[in-house]
Amino acid sequence: xxxxxxxxxxxxxxxxxSGFTMxxxxxxxxxxxxxxxxxxxxxxxxxxxxxxxxxxxxxxxxKIEIYRAAxxxxxxxGTLFEAFVIxxxxxxxxxxxxxxxxxxxxxxxxxxxxxxDIKCKYIETLAKEVTVLSEVGSKDAAKIxxxxxxxxxxxxxxxxxxxxxxxxxxxxxxxxxFRDSGEVRQGLVEEILTQVPxxxxxxxxxxxxxxxxxxxxxxxxxxxxxxxxxxxIPLETLRLGLRGDTFDFFLNK
Amino acid sequence: xxxxxxxxxxxxxxxxxSGFTMxxxxxxxxxxxxxxxxxxxxxxxxxxxxxxxxxxxxxxxxKIEIYRAAxxxxxxxGTLFEAFVIxxxxxxxxxxxxxxxxxxxxxxxxxxxxxxDIKCKYIETLAKEVTVLSEVGSKDAAKIxxxxxxxxxxxxxxxxxxxxxxxxxxxxxxxxxFRDSGEVRQGLVEEILTQVPxxxxxxxxxxxxxxxxxxxxxxxxxxxxxxxxxxxIPLETLRLGLRGDTFDFFLNK
Amino acid sequence: xxxxxxxxxxxxxxxxxSGFTMxxxxxxxxxxxxxxxxxxxxxxxxxxxxxxxxxxxxxxxxKIEIYRAAxxxxxxxGTLFEAFVIxxxxxxxxxxxxxxxxxxxxxxxxxxxxxxDIKCKYIETLAKEVTVLSEVGSKDAAKIxxxxxxxxxxxxxxxxxxxxxxxxxxxxxxxxxFRDSGEVRQGLVEEILTQVPxxxxxxxxxxxxxxxxxxxxxxxxxxxxxxxxxxxIPLETLRLGLRGDTFDFFLNK
Numbered sequence: 001x002x003x004x005x006x007x008x009x010x011x012x013x014x015x016x017x018s019g020f021t022m023x024x025x026x027x028x029x030x031x032x033x034x035x036x037x038x039x040x041x042x043x044x045x046x047x048x049x050x051x052x053x054x055x056x057x058x059x060x061x062x063k064i065e066i067y068r069a070a071x072x073x074x075x076x077x078g079t080l081f082e083a084f085v086i087x088x089x090x091x092x093x094x095x096x097x098x099x100x101x102x103x104x105x106x107x108x109x110x111x112x113x114x115x116x117d118i119k120c121k122y123i124e125t126l127a128k129e130v131t132v133l134s135e136v137g138s139k140d141a142a143k144i145x146x147x148x149x150x151x152x153x154x155x156x157x158x159x160x161x162x163x164x165x166x167x168x169x170x171x172x173x174x175x176x177x178f179r180d181s182g183e184v185r186q187g188l189v190e191e192i193l194t195q196v197p198x199x200x201x202x203x204x205x206x207x208x209x210x211x212x213x214x215x216x217x218x219x220x221x222x223x224x225x226x227x228x229x230x231x232x233i234p235l236e237t238l239r240l241g242l243r244g245d246t247f248d249f250f251l252n253k
Numbered sequence: 254x255x256x257x258x259x260x261x262x263x264x265x266x267x268x269x270x271s272g273f274t275m276x277x278x279x280x281x282x283x284x285x286x287x288x289x290x291x292x293x294x295x296x297x298x299x300x301x302x303x304x305x306x307x308x309x310x311x312x313x314x315x316k317i318e319i320y321r322a323a324x325x326x327x328x329x330x331g332t333l334f335e336a337f338v339i340x341x342x343x344x345x346x347x348x349x350x351x352x353x354x355x356x357x358x359x360x361x362x363x364x365x366x367x368x369x370d371i372k373c374k375y376i377e378t379l380a381k382e383v384t385v386l387s388e389v390g391s392k393d394a395a396k397i398x399x400x401x402x403x404x405x406x407x408x409x410x411x412x413x414x415x416x417x418x419x420x421x422x423x424x425x426x427x428x429x430x431f432r433d434s435g436e437v438r439q440g441l442v443e444e445i446l447t448q449v450p451x452x453x454x455x456x457x458x459x460x461x462x463x464x465x466x467x468x469x470x471x472x473x474x475x476x477x478x479x480x481x482x483x484x485x486i487p488l489e490t491l492r493l494g495l496r497g498d499t500f501d502f503f504l505n506k
Numbered sequence: 507x508x509x510x511x512x513x514x515x516x517x518x519x520x521x522x523x524s525g526f527t528m529x530x531x532x533x534x535x536x537x538x539x540x541x542x543x544x545x546x547x548x549x550x551x552x553x554x555x556x557x558x559x560x561x562x563x564x565x566x567x568x569k570i571e572i573y574r575a576a577x578x579x580x581x582x583x584g585t586l587f588e589a590f591v592i593x594x595x596x597x598x599x600x601x602x603x604x605x606x607x608x609x610x611x612x613x614x615x616x617x618x619x620x621x622x623d624i625k626c627k628y629i630e631t632l633a634k635e636v637t638v639l640s641e642v643g644s645k646d647a648a649k650i651x652x653x654x655x656x657x658x659x660x661x662x663x664x665x666x667x668x669x670x671x672x673x674x675x676x677x678x679x680x681x682x683x684f685r686d687s688g689e690v691r692q693g694l695v696e697e698i699l700t701q702v703p704x705x706x707x708x709x710x711x712x713x714x715x716x717x718x719x720x721x722x723x724x725x726x727x728x729x730x731x732x733x734x735x736x737x738x739i740p741l742e743t744l745r746l747g748l749r750g751d752t753f754d755f756f757l758n759k
Contacts, residue, residue: 002566003602006593027486029288035535039564052495053486058292060255083495086504087259096256111500139497170497233533233559242558242589244645244676247617251592280739282541305748306739311545313508336748339757340512349509364753392750423750 008240009220009250014071016045018199019221019239020164023232024171024206025074026050030062032229037070040232044072046104048225050171051079064100078108078135085122086112097130107157108135110168116153120160127161133202134160137168137176147191154196165196166225169204173226177203177210184213199223211235212245220250261493262473262503267324269298271452272474272492273417276485277424277459278327279303283315285482290323293485297325299357301478303424304332317353331361331388338375339365350383360410361388363421369406373413380414386455387413390421390429400444407449418449419478422457426479430456430463437466452476464488465498473503514746515726515756520577522551524705525727525745526670529738530677530712531580532556536568538735543576546738550578552610554731556677557585570606584614584641591628592618603636613663614641616674622659626666633667639708640666643674643682653697660702671702672731675710679732683709683716690719705729717741718751726756 001008012019023044028036036044047067054060054076067074076096084093097105107123114122119134126132134157136150145153154165167189168176177185192201198218204226205211214222220239227235237243241250254261265272276297281289289297300320307313307329320327329349337346350358360376367375372387379385387410389403398406407418420442421429430438445454451471457479458464467475473492480488490496494503507514518525529550534542542550553573560566560582573580582602590599603611613629620628625640632638640663642656651659660671673695674682683691698707704724710732711717720728726745733741743749747756 001561002563003561003605004598005561005589006595027292027483029292031284031288031537035537039533039535042564043562050487051497052490052493055254055256055258055493055495056296056486056489057255058295079495079497079500083258083500089259092257099256111497230533233562234556236562237558240558240561242561242585244557244585244617247585247588280545280736282545284537284541303740304750305743305746308507308509308511308746308748309549309739309742310508311548332748332750332753336511336753342512345510352509364750 007251008242011239012221014042014045018223020045020202020223021227021232021235022046022048022202022225023229024048024050024226025229026053026171027057028063028229030059030066033063033066036229037066037072040229041070041072043232043236047072047074048077048106049074051077052083053077054080061100064102073104075102075104075106075133078106079111081105081107082109082112085114090122094129103130104133105130106133106135106166107162108166108168110135110137110139116156120156123157123160123162131163132161133164133166134162135166135168139168139170139175141175141180147188150188150192151195154192154201158196158200164200164202164223166202167192167204169206169210169226171206171226173204173206173210177205182207182210184210189217206231208234208238208245211238215239215246216249260504261495264492265474267295267298271476273298273455273476274480274485274488275299275301275455275478276482277301277303277479278482279306279424280310281316281482283312283319286316286319289482290319290325293482294323294325296485296489300325300327301330301359302327304330305336306330307333314353317355326357328355328357328359328386331359332364334358334360335362335365338367343375347382356383357386358383359386359388359419360415361421363388363390363392369409373409376410376413376415384416385414386417386419387415388419388421392421392423392428394428394433400441403441403445404448407445407454411449411453417453417455417476419455420445420457422459422463422479424459424479426457426459426463430458435460435463437463442470459484461487461491461498464491468492468499469502513757514748517745518727520548520551524729526551526708526729527733527738527741528552528554528708528731529735530554530556530732531735532559532677533563534569534735536565536572539569539572542735543572543578546735547576547578549738549742553578553580554583554612555580557583558589559583560586567606570608579610581608581610581612581639584612585617587611587613587628588615588618591620596628600635609636610639611636612639612641612672613668614672614674616641616643616645622662626662629663629666629668637669638667639670639672640668641672641674645674645676645681647681647686653694656694656698657701660698660707664702664706670706670708670729672708673698673710675712675716675732677712677732679710679712679716683711688713688716690716695723712737714740714744714751717744721745721752722755
């Protein structure tokens with residue numbers, strides 16, 4: 001920190017188990033990755049190459065290498081896993097992870113229909129090779145999953161070997177955990193938290209109001225994901241009570 | 254492509270007549286242009302320097318040269334053409350195109366009132382010098398042009414020598430082809446397509462939902478325009494069925 | 507300018523007292539700052555490091571130095587002043603300004619409750635050291651300050667030594683001068699202008715429609731603030747009547 005301010009909420013340090021920030025890279029150039037690391041590297045715990053953007057990303061190996069050299073693991077968005085699975089190319093997917101020496105992978109069923117036992121099998125299989133993030137929730141706004149099912153799926157996926165489970169929201173923050181309007185499905189989140197340990201969940205929360213809501217519910221060190229590169233610094237200030245939205249909240253604690 | 258996925262929709266290659274993507278540069282620096290070409294050069298067919306931003310752009314010649322060296326033609330937004338015409342400086346406009354050695358120009362009447370015969374004369378005159386893109390539709394949300402007039406104007410402009418016609422939407426995607434809300438004027442688009450060949454039209458579609466709508470209507474190789482630099486990679490994944498929004502659509506074909 | 511267009515509204519030149527543009531940097535890297543200066547340096551009069559982002563900004567001294575070398579002063583957002591004051595660390599704040607050799611500072615009460623006389627005392631004290639920008643308006647959408655109070659506070663703050671007063675809107679443009687929807691509180695602005703000289707006010711107006719509204723009310727050389735880096739070039743074209751939104755307006759003058 002550049003100067004001393006009293007009573008700043010304490011933040012976890014890397015490698016973080018909570019207070020974790022997952023950033024979404026949906027097409028940065030190598031130089032932009034360097035810039036991103038310069039400004040925000042300390043505040044990013046992992047980078048997702050959004051959905052299947054890695055398919056068309058130039059200099060993919062170099063990009064992953066730049067992140068890795070800065071101590072930031074990279075993984076491919078769950079949609080890529082699904083694209084391989086739906087084509088019956090799961091073996092190719094495993095090979096791909098090896099080829100790029102990835103240490104994390106995401107298992108999701110946001111765009112495909114996957115029997116939940118089979119999804120858990122994939123988690124189990126992948127967990128032998130890499131650290132697995134598994135995602136719950138549909139990318140289809142019309143598919144509303146009731147809270148008890150979110151909880152059941154999250155528990156089973158953790159049991160199957162997922163390191164953490166991700167609550168789906170998409171890049172925009174308008175499905176899964178959120179209504180079309182971006183508003184949080186508060187009852188859903190609260191019910192999940194009665195059954196699943198907080199540090200095992202990463203909440204996708206791309207919109208500022210969503211981040212604020214989670215910080216007020218769970219504190220500075222909530223795990224948040226799908227953060228755009230130019231919103232990492234702003235998010236860090238929210239976590240520290242140094243932006244209007246959370247300024248009062250932390251002072252009054 | 255970085256790896257092999259089966260059943261990916263096939264895309265046209267450069268120089269493209271269809272499956273064309275027009276990007277909008279509204280003020281990138283030289284280094285940002287280099288980065289943009291690194292990540293997205295293969296997916297951009299032409300770059301528009303938005304409206305009259307070229308008036309205040311620093312190092313304009315160098316910028317155009319960087320794009321040109323990457324095989325990407327640049328043109329000035331139609332508003333600049335209109336700014337010259339309304340000031341009775343059309344000769345200066347021709348000289349400007351020559352000075353910057355531009356090979357494309359846009360003729361539009363989004364901000365000025367231009368008798369349609371005169372608009373066609375401008376197209377005819379310019380078409381002797383450069384490849385002309387002509388644009389139909391007003392930037393004024395209150396000016397609703399009925400479908401038969403869109404069709405009539407598009408046909409006349411193509412007859413006058415326009416290479417392709419552009420359907421107006423502005424940078425934001427809220428006029429012309431779209432309602433205030435960004436929703437597509439579906440009946441308008443469908444009626445146009447009964448009379449104007451699809452490959453002769455570039456649809457301005459800056460919002461993701463608009464891009465998805467056109468891809469579902471016309472396939473991977475629809476011509477789209479006004480795409481922001483950081484949305485070129487995401488658009489390419491939409492065209493390939495590798496993002497949630499079009500994932501199902503292509504699988505079910 | 508890159509070419510000659512007749513009847514372009516005349517713009518003030520640096521150092522500007524009116525026609526002033528305040529840009530908001532909420533986390534640019536050093537290279538991004540260089541790029542920003544390349545494209546937009548002539549059009550930026552001052553840069554605000556948004557709210558308390560400076561707390562977590564890497565290479566803060568180098569960043570400020572790059573701006574300074576380009577003749578662009580930098581200041582810390584008002585929320586940082588408030589963060590020091592609420593912690594009873596005002597002395598530390600003064601030392602901080604000295605340490606970074608800042609020549610501007612902002613005094614605000616957007617997130618804290620500050621007796622107005624005390625706010626004016628802070629302005630008075632700081633005005634002995636640096637040029638003070640003071641801000642009126644709450645960041646809390648629920649706190650509606652009536653026009654007569656805005657005027658009273660602005661006048662007292664100018665009397666206390668503020669160089670200019672800033673009308674609050676936040677980064678998003680949805681509080682203070684604006685309604686939740688981003689719409690301008692027109693009556694408020696008009697009433698303020700009956701009592702406070704136009705050149706003494708900087709209007710925070712991050713959204714394009716807000717910028718257009720102020721330009722139409724007060725002309726090309728209105729003072730505007732909270733402009734995102736990639737919106738500086740677009741704003742300059744609005745001021746010059748070279749974008750659809752203000753194209754007609756200046757031609758008809």
